[in-house]
Amino acid sequence: MKNIFILFIFFTLPAYCQFSTYFENHTLRMDYIHSGNSTDEFYAFKQFKKEKYWGGSHKNLLETFEYGKYFVKVFDFDSGDMIYSRGYGSLFHEWSNTPEAKKFNKAFEESVTFPFPKKKIIIKLYSRNKEMKFEEKFFIEFDPSKTPYLKKNDFECPVIDIVKSGSPDKKVDIVVLSEGYTEKELGKFIKDCQELVKKLFTYSPYDKYKDYFNVKAVWASSIESGSDNPLKDIEVNTVLNTSFNTLYSDRYCMTLSYHKVRDIAANAPYDQIYILVNTEKYGGGAIYNYYSVSAGGNLQSPKVFIHEFGHAFAGLADEYAYEDSFENMYVKGVEPWEPNITTLVDFDHKWKNMINNGIPIPTPSTSEYNDVVGAFEGAGYLLKGVYRPKQDCLMRSFAGDEFCPVCKKAIEDMIRFYSE
Numbered sequence: 001m002k003n004i005f006i007l008f009i010f011f012t013l014p015a016y017c018q019f020s021t022y023f024e025n026h027t028l029r030m031d032y033i034h035s036g037n038s039t040d041e042f043y044a045f046k047q048f049k050k051e052k053y054w055g056g057s058h059k060n061l062l063e064t065f066e067y068g069k070y071f072v073k074v075f076d077f078d079s080g081d082m083i084y085s086r087g088y089g090s091l092f093h094e095w096s097n098t099p100e101a102k103k104f105n106k107a108f109e110e111s112v113t114f115p116f117p118k119k120k121i122i123i124k125l126y127s128r129n130k131e132m133k134f135e136e137k138f139f140i141e142f143d144p145s146k147t148p149y150l151k152k153n154d155f156e157c158p159v160i161d162i163v164k165s166g167s168p169d170k171k172v173d174i175v176v177l178s179e180g181y182t183e184k185e186l187g188k189f190i191k192d193c194q195e196l197v198k199k200l201f202t203y204s205p206y207d208k209y210k211d212y213f214n215v216k217a218v219w220a221s222s223i224e225s226g227s228d229n230p231l232k233d234i235e236v237n238t239v240l241n242t243s244f245n246t247l248y249s250d251r252y253c254m255t256l257s258y259h260k261v262r263d264i265a266a267n268a269p270y271d272q273i274y275i276l277v278n279t280e281k282y283g284g285g286a287i288y289n290y291y292s293v294s295a296g297g298n299l300q301s302p303k304v305f306i307h308e309f310g311h312a313f314a315g316l317a318d319e320y321a322y323e324d325s326f327e328n329m330y331v332k333g334v335e336p337w338e339p340n341i342t343t344l345v346d347f348d349h350k351w352k353n354m355i356n357n358g359i360p361i362p363t364p365s366t367s368e369y370n371d372v373v374g375a376f377e378g379a380g381y382l383l384k385g386v387y388r389p390k391q392d393c394l395m396r397s398f399a400g401d402e403f404c405p406v407c408k409k410a411i412e413d414m415i416r417f418y419s420e
């Protein structure tokens with residue numbers, strides 16, 4: 001009986017994965033097309049690519065946060081052990097919540113990356129349903145000795161160190177990609193990059209963790225300056241094809257050329273991709289483990305830079321609310337996955353333990369509770385039914401110029417995850 005018990009424990013323990021047993025210190029990227037509409041989604045494989053570097057941790061290969069609308073899991077073919085997992089988001093998900101998605105199908109480029117396997121693996125992709133439960137949507141096998149894959153990067157670019165702290169597997173590695181900077185504007189790109197990164201490390205909690213980061217600028221020049229601005233009928237020829245008015249929101253500046261973004265990022269080891277756009281127009285955007293975008297040249301730029309990175313790096317939700325919002329973004333009666341908003345459905349797993357005794361939940365938005373952690377109604381684009389941790393936070397507005405304690409903790413947890 002004892003032996004059976006020991007066997008049972010052994011087989012139900014999560015696989016402890018030794019990096020060098022399963023992986024080389026390179027990246028395997030799977031490019032695919034994610035398409036669909038407001039109710040259906042489809043995955044279509046495009047290609048495998050071997051990238052020169054792997055920027056991630058060698059220790060934390062399985063993601064424990066369970067953040068993100070989507071999830072990738074990699075299994076060793078022989079043993080069936082899960083050897084890598086990661087959550088992520090994409091523009092397809094945001095588009096699928098727009099009125100347009102009720103009328104027609106649309107296709108988006110997506111990629112997942114993980115360390116390059118030494119042996120045959122199975123890759124599975126998951127998507128959350130309306131109840132926030134992951135459903136398996138796609139699977140494919142990859143055998144490094146048999147499956148065809150691309151080995152060459154057609155977009156080799158110079159890389160410039162902005163912050164250098166140590167080995168990529170023990171640091172958070174950010175690559176900053178130039179967008180809309182012409183050949184003559186390399187100096188401006190490096191200066192914009194240095195200024196924004198310097199500013200990032202003046203904000204808490206990043207100020208305590210500068211030594212946990214490597215930041216590299218990847219230089220790819222554009223034929224023309226700036227970014228597309230459809231509302232002003234401006235269309236420019238830029239390397240990453242960014243555009244304002246993405247999903248019909250003027251300040252939302254994103255790109256649909258995701259595979260090219262990945263190709264250019266692959267010139268350095270990275271955990272996070274940041275696209276710096278050479279424009280004075282206010283705007284940007286970011287999605288968890290997808291990419292961040294911000295404009296380099298206006299007075300609000302440092303705050304946009306830091307706010308957007310909160311989404312892409314730590315999975316933080318927007319804490320502001322609109323009257324008219326994406327109608328399906330957060331569903332009533334279901335706890336969202338983001339660490340800094342709650343519907344109070346599963347508040348125990350959010351920041352309930354950070355609230356002092358005597359603070360009412362929900363917490364009234366009155367001056368008495370200005371500086372405390374509570375649960376204030378209005379967050380995640382919805383005025384009702386979604387709650388945020390503090391009256392103000394950098395994920396809500398730029399007035400207070402500070403992250404709330406819940407966002408700070410989420411950022412610190414993620415820094416440690418990447419740097420162990």
Ligand SMILES: [Zn+2]
Nearest residue numbers: 393395404407
């Ligand atoms: Zn916050």
